[in-house]
Amino acid sequence: MEHKELAQDLTGPDLKVVASAPYVYHCHHFNLFHDQTVEDALGSEESFRVRSRAARRSAWPMLSAATVATGASTPVERLQLASAIFSWMGHGNLELLANATGGEVRGDHLHYGFTWREKYGDRVRRRFPVDAFGSGFAAAATEVAFGLPPGSLNPSEDSCFACRDNSCNISLAPGDGSEEIDAVDRKVVEAEVGTPGHGKEESRIAEITRGLNGFLEGITGDERGLVQGFGIYVTRHLSGYYDHTAYESIHLIERQAPQAVQAVEELFGESGHVCVFYTFGNLLLSPEWEGMVGKVKGDVEEVVSACVAIARGLGFGHWTIEELAPGQRLVLRSTSNYEFPFYRKTYGKSDKPRCYFFANAARAMMQLAHRVDWPSQPTLNEELYQSLFKQGLQWRIEETSCCAKGDDHCEVVVSKAD
């Protein structure tokens, strides 16, 4: 079996898996924002540790399953498989040169380092390496290749393109092999998600989703390990990485600085704004969308239903429009997303809603639907983002039910702010 065949769409709940590990499409704007939020919450060193640990915890089970599925039996075959999957994911190229006792890993066009320098490099001097995901993935890949338990190798990034070094170099040193991983894989996710619902505009949304899925299936990484679709550079990223880093950060702040919890939760939620603006927005303006669906006219119902279809196509779950009153209110529901299954399996039932991305993405959809002049084909840049989301955001949100709390569906109500 080829590594590309490891990817599957779970069409009912609109989720995606690779070698049984859930994955989603996210662009670098979201990825950098998310990781920066972890760094702001925990500090550079602790955040790198949490992020690389999250990378190992999500990659190790995936790579183990991949080696079984493809029949990769020698360390060389397994390392090559891991590198191929990493590039297919759009994370760049990893040259895995380590062995069972550790060693060096060379990274080229690593997603985080490369895009950090692209986005911020001319304005900000970064001093701390940024490729925690690549580092943790490299550790997991080497552990799986040599049949080692997780935690046997500890990664550190010694040089990073984001820090204006010429290349990214990662070292793997011996660890104690005591990392226990309770994988949140396809089986877990399918047990947690509910029956997909039907909402408004369902047939239009379903048709667009089918088209998107067909298009995305054929997209491959280029020779640099970068993935481009709809004119956007994206990653096929393990959703367990996002979940682990977000929830670990929030729980740590809950324990150590509870007065700061709301601020951190809002920041993780803001990542939903970033994703919808940059990824959904650019997708809607793309030639592919124009060809497959038609030019966006800008009606509120059109934009919101289009966004719901995009969410499904990108593997965010089966979101449905329960209610939409332009200018007033949106009620979005889901029985599947990439947040609550992880939370339920890893932490048990929550005492409060935990779908930060889902809830804030809903708010961002309403902002895009009401405040963007789509027929003028605007440029979705930082200036427009600031004016839409930092100056007079006109919507408030409430996650009125959440599967992380034990409810049978997640629901977010977006309503006009006073």
Place this chain on the structure above:
Amino acid sequence: MPRDASGAGASLSPLRLDSSCCRNLNWRCDLDAEVDAERFESALAAGGYALRCRHPALRVLRRGGHEVAWVLSTGRLQVRVGIFVDPEAREAVARSLHAELAAWAVAAAEAPPKEGVRGADTDKGGQSRTT
């Protein structure tokens, strides 16, 4: 019509910046209705562009890390400069690619018309194929 300073001719509009996820990556121009789609597509192939996606209303082609996305029904073209190009050099690369496309567009418009002029691709019953 003589070429203007932007390098466009009668068959392809001047280049202008399009929305993109990174600075100066995507650029827009529009094919004139007189351009024969089949000839233009052949020119792209002969020029080294490989098809990434074939859809009744859409083509996406790639060469050397750069892409051209083409909406057949409207003539919209998006020139996508590879992200590996230095941001300061992207506009120049886009204009160079555009100049080449403009030459092919002119040739495809000047050639004698073939049957089945530009518009929706009638094959495959509406299915898209990506490669």
